[in-house]
Amino acid sequence: MTTPLSGAGLSRRRFLQLGTIGSASLAVLGTTASLSGCSRPASPAAGFDFLSADDVVMLRALLPVANGSAYAAAAARNPDLGETALQRIDALCARMDPPAQAELRKLFDLLGWSLFRRLACGFSDGWSEAAPATLTAFLERWRQSSVGLFNAGHRGLVKLAGAGFWSQPATWAASTYPGPPAFAVSALNR
Amino acid sequence: MAINDLYTDGIGGGWNVRDASTLTQDEVLEADVVIVGSGAGGGTAAEILTAAGLDVLMLEEGALYTSADFKDMDEFRGYTTLYQEASARTTSDGAVSIFQGRAVGGTTVVNWTTSLRTPDNTLAHWREVYGVRDIESEQMAPWFERMEQRLGIEPWAMAPNRNNDLLRAGCEKLGVHWKVIPRNVRGCWNLGYCGLGCPVNAKQSMLVTTIPSALGQGMRLLHHARAQRLQFKGDQVSELTVQALDAQALRPTGVTLRVRARHFVLAGGAINTPALLLRSNAPDPRQRIGQRTCIHPVNGTVARFDDAVNGFHGAPQSIYSDEFLWPDSGVGYKLEVPPLQPMLSSGLFGSFGDALSRDMATLDHAQVNIALMRDGFHADSSGGQVRIDDNGAPVLDYDFSDYLWDGLRRAYLSMAEIQFAAGARMVRPAHLDGRDYSSWKEAREAIAALPMQKQRASLYSAHLMGGCLMGEDRQTAVVDSYGRFHEAGNLSVIDGSVFPTSIGANPQLSIYAFSARNASKLAESLRTA
Structure with missing residues (x-):
């Protein structure tokens, strides 16, 4: 990586150190977490099939940050947009095969742990307290990381948040998408 | 009806x-x-x-x-x-x-x-x-x-949508192979x-x-x-x-x-x-x-055109190019385009936050080329492996050799060159380090330096x-x-x-x-x- 780490306030060297710590952290902390009972099998929140209550809090915080200005604009006009996005993310996760679900569960559990967030994400606030700028810096940090695992985490979070949001008709105006051709919709649904 | x-x-x-x-x-x-x-x-x-x-x-x-x-x-x-x-x-x-x-x-x-x-x-x-x-x-x-x-398979007789037609136009301009795709449709709308x-x-x-x-x-x-x-x-x-x-x-x-x-x-x-x-x-x-x-690993490049492309409508694939499919050395690849409805497209740009909002705000002007690597034909490309986990669920491991990365890099180059030849204002590789390049010269230099790594390159298989x-x-x-x-x-x-x-x-x-x-x-x- 030759990109300077603008915005994160970290030197490249410091970042790489943190990246290394973070990479080891994922394995070590993951094990510690499950041994110490920090990573209990998460039970789905009420109304969800896969997402736990903690996951929902995290994703609610990440949705606007991952999708940018279009999110606030669409949410202002559609009060249900955020909850619909969470339901859609939950539906995607619930339909993954068990091996993929196990990986996702590990990631979500680690992200729910403040020690992990401090070491690997660069902040230790709770998800609902963290400022949008802090969360943007976190996503940017995992995106720029030289550790593939963090890049994968970044991709996974952004992809889920994007699917939950941009799949909704309420966002079509923001993506210049007119929807299915009107003639076909009216002919087929007559 | x-x-x-x-x-x-x-x-x-x-x-x-x-x-x-x-x-x-x-x-x-x-x-x-x-x-x-x-x-x-x-x-x-x-x-x-x-x-x-x-x-x-x-x-x-x-x-x-x-x-x-x-x-x-x-x-x-x-x-x-x-x-x-x-x-x-x-x-x-x-x-x-x-x-x-x-x-x-x-x-x-x-x-x-595509048939x-x-x-x-x-x-x-x-x-x-x-x-x-x-x-x-x-x-x-x-x-x-x-x-x-x-299955009614015949070359697509209607005009290609503009997403496909720009692939054709770019190939035509550069004098490289392109052809109309046969499709398995009868009475397609x-x-x-x-x-x-x-x-x-x-x-x-x-x-x-x-x-x-x-x-x-x-x-x-x-x-x-x-x-x-x-x-x-x-x-x-x-x-x-x-x-x-x-x-x-x-x-x-x-x-x-x-x-x-x-x-x-x-x-x-x-x-x-x-x-x-x-x-x-x-x-x-x-x-x-x-x-x-084998999975035909796919990468892509996103181009912006001044005139609307509207790649979300019309037969998704109607033009392909086999110009690069059977090279003298290195892995070959086929060029096509994907449909561009918003949910699928939102993952293509490789951006997040306000940058993603900006990218999506011009989706109607986006044109995307994709390249399918012809994997499995060479000692350095022997495919991946399906195994099962402890509960019997399938898992696919797939690794990328330098041989495949070289093909993926050449594919970014081919796709970008074709897009600029078709008149693109800018082109971006679907890659975490991809930026909007405004000329073929700039794109060529930047793509040559892209880190070819898993998790950084956006990769797909269908x-x-x-x-x-x-x-x-x-x-x-x-x-x-x-x-x-x-x-x-x-x-x-x-x-x-x-x-x-x-x-x-x-x-x-x-x-x-x-x-x-x-x-x-x-x-x-x-x-x-």
Whole structure:
């Protein structure tokens, strides 16, 4: 990586150190977490099939940050947009095969742990307290990381948040998408 | 205009279609032939075996959806109901997104209709390196012709949408190869939603062709039914255990079906077929099951044009280029374009936050090229591996050699050059380090320096091939040249997992043709047995 780490306030060297710590952290902390009972099998929140209550809090915080200005604009006009996005993310996760679900569960559990967030994400606030700028810096940090695992985490979070949001008709105006051709919709649904 | 729903009419007329989620008791089912899977391989085999007078039972783990379910043309509905893992399937490390169908009709319900024959070079490679017999071009031609006629496959006669036409224009400008794509459609409305299930029954998928034809001749179809384990006894399969799945087609209901048949045909595709054999501890003395899984790794470049492209509407794929498919050295790749509806597109840009909002705000001006790597033809590209986890669930490992990375980099370059030649204002590789480049010169230099790494390059696969290789040499092959399992007499594999390498073209017509050939041979042997 030759990109300077603008915005994160970290030197490249410091970042790489943190990246290394973070990479080891994922394995070590993951094990510690499950041994110490920090990573209990998460039970789905009420109304969800896969997402736990903690996951929902995290994703609610990440949705606007991952999708940018279009999110606030669409949410202002559609009060249900955020909850619909969470339901859609939950539906995607619930339909993954068990091996993929196990990986996702590990990631979500680690992200729910403040020690992990401090070491690997660069902040230790709770998800609902963290400022949008802090969360943007976190996503940017995992995106720029030289550790593939963090890049994968970044991709996974952004992809889920994007699917939950941009799949909704309420966002079509923001993506210049007119929807299915009107003639076909009216002919087929007559 | 109401679209006639084939299944409502057919079931009303006496078709034997059952939903295993509604079963409350274990059952024993018997048939001459049981077919596991209903996609390109299973669907083709079903029609041929049923027409031969055999009593056929088809099993499908996904649900039955029909045109009536597709008329909303909605991305979220399509991606979450018609694809494996709700379209969130990936390789084991998450580096490659995998689009594979999961419904009655399999991937043929959701593919983009591109129907190309197996290239002669590929057939020659299989003969020479893998000892596959009876696949001279002249021997295969009648099978391609037969399936082209069966499925209405013809070069697309309407004008390509602008997303495709800009690929054509760029190739034309540079003087490189391009051609019109043959599509398996009849009466296509040119809407652009092939990936979400065809709402007008124009796409000649297995759902609307071979499966209805087989049902009309007495085949039984059981959906929401997951093949769990084959029982091997000596050199025969004696029984298949099947789990009924719940209404969502996700979890077993606890109802178990035992299926007995003279012959077992596996057609679950190149991930699920090897996984079923591995779960079953199938005889595999040389550990070949699940090896050499090829995926046509795909990368892409996003261009912006001054005039609207509107890539979300119109037949998704109608132009391709094979200019770079058979280079003198290095991996070859095929160039095509994807449809650009917003949910799918939101992942292409590689951006997040306000940058993603900005990218999506000009989606109507975006044009995207994709390149499909012809993997599996070289010692440095031997494909991936399907294995099962402790609970028997399939997992696909796939690694990228320098040889493949080199091809992916050259593909970024080819695609960007074509886009600038077509008049693009800027081009960005789908890669975490990709930026908007405003000239071919700038793009060329930047792409040359892109770090070619997993998780940084955006990679996709919609084509799964291999894992149960065909051939006469038992050292390398799982099945013979006609799909018969080497280690058991009454077991065949009839799907994309028999291919020894990738195809070098979208695989559906290859699967149709080989399946028609192999099912015909099987019907003959079962009739005379």
